[in-house]
Amino acid sequence: MIDQAAPLFRVLDRELWVISACAGDHYGGLISTSVSQASINDQLPRLIVGLATHHQTESLVKQSKSFVAHLIASDQSDWVQHFGTQSGRDIDKFSDLEFTTSVTQAPILKDAHAWLECRVENVMESGDRHWYLAEIVDAKWSTDFVPLTFQAFLSQADDDLKALLKKQLGEDSLTDRQLVEEWRRSYDSTDY
Template structure:
């Protein structure tokens, strides 16, 4: 078992809307990095279609996935928005900044991109939280041991 697999993290779908082209990408490399101001960092591979959109965007959304949304994590983490509309069969609404909010997510956070840092084959996008909504209090999906794990409801 590789050591790196012991680093567990949340699984979210980061959503974006650049000139009315919407997309979402499953992201496990996400963490809070500042309390005041409230900042969140996401790490996005430079080869991803989402990277191109985010480099040109002012905002991104974070849909925190519940333990019942493994299929959503797989869908947004397998296909590329460059040649496939991942939202085609997914129910969603739009946030204040016109970012897709995936139905049945645990929570949604809207961020304004305030910094970008080069990080090898990824870019770190730093988002300042501008709004946050908790929809339900279920357990999340997490990434650990190199796989998607569903946290049991009684944990």
């Protein structure tokens, strides 16, 4: 019964990440929970990230073939609202934040405790998202913070923010469904 899948996913408490990218003179960033380690070999660390194709940050990653994944700390929940509830098409999310750059031009948030800088190696299309497999080309890690999870974030959010997230999730989920159904209709299983 596929209706058992959603409650199963709800017991998994994912960490929250800021994915940032730069193309030309445009900087962008969004919140993602679709981030996973993609290699067990310490000498060739890799990451896979799922980005919805209608987000501005996704188009910056697609153009630049690079991004930075920042692991958000439990006292940085304001980043979730800043990067996850508005689009870089309407505002410049980096205008009031300090950042630097390293190997690629993707912005690295100065206050981040941990980040992974990535260069894209391959992309998989799934209708609603592009899944970027990337090599990690630079990284910073510190032990003095607790990563913020989605459930911990929700427990801190006030009612207005919870209502905004619910509305946004509902709209994104409808868009995703339409895109996946269209993609499945045009999909040829002999393609892989």
